[in-house]
Amino acid sequence: MKRSLLILSLFIATQSLYAQGEDAEGSKDHPMFPNRMPNYLISEYSNNFDAVEFNLAVNGSKMVTKEGTKTAINYGFDNDSGKPMPSVLQILRNYENASKKIGGTTLFLNATEGIAVFKIVKGTKEAWVKVEMGANAAVNFILSIVEVEAMKQEITSNDILTALNTDGYIALYITFDTGKSDIQPESQEIVSQIAEMLKANPTLKISIEGHTDDAGNAISNKTLSENRAKAVMNALILKGINKSLLTAKGWGQEKPISDNRSEEGRAKNRRVEIVKQ
Secondary structure: OHHHHHHHHHHHHHHHHHHHOOOOOOOOOOOOOOOOOOOEEEEEEEEEEEEEEEEOOHHHOOEEEEEEEEEEEEEEEOHHHOOOOOOHHHHHHHHHHHHHHOOEEEEEEEOOOOEEEEEEEEOOEEEEEEEEEEOOEEEEEEEEEEEEEOOOOOOOHHHHHHHHHHOOEEEEOOOEOOOOOOEOHHHHHHHHHHHHHHHHOOOOOEEEEEEOOOOOOHHHHHHHHHHHHHHHHHHHHHOOOOHHHEEEEEEEOOOOOOOOOOHHHHHHHOEEEEEEO
16 A cells, blocks of 8 residues: 555656656666666656665565665656657566666566566676556656675685685685676775785695686687686786796686576676685
């Protein structure tokens, strides 16, 4: 009941804005979804830290709550456009396709309920997205995006050394620019911890081995994983580590440690392993 009343109040309160033919002041499309549905205007916009419930089954029988930076955008159809209004399914499929293009996974989509939920994982960043129709079908819909951190790896030089001495290797989630071998700023600390460990153990030799998920071409993935391993090796050399102690190798998608059928599994497979020699 609360949800219905909220959507109804939003619908009534924003009709005058739709008729003005312009977005609400200070509002904007989210950069993940810059291409909005044609002939829709933003009537309400907010961006803050908050929690959102996401549907995973019909009639709200299974829900999950995610906290993080929440962007909520209320889109309303521009009645003065003279264009036909899209169907609910058309809107949901549009966002589903846009989500897939940036690596998203559809967790729930039900045109009867007018709700779709997607999950997008990029490196160590995770976003949950919900598209929810208003009280009067496609007249207005609310796009909610919660950006959280996923698989954040806090690790020290001692952790790395302990793993090497115990298991002979450690899997590190060093993030790179998409499809490239440039190490992203948030992963520089992990590289620094590897260097600190090596400086404290000057005779230790390691192999730096890159791995990918199975998305894309196997040959390209192997090349990419090798380039990423070399990028880590070169970063260590710049930090004063003797090159003779380091080797780099790329395995591509040949050695998964998790199921590539899920985004969580693919994220785990995109890793750099430090192997004791």
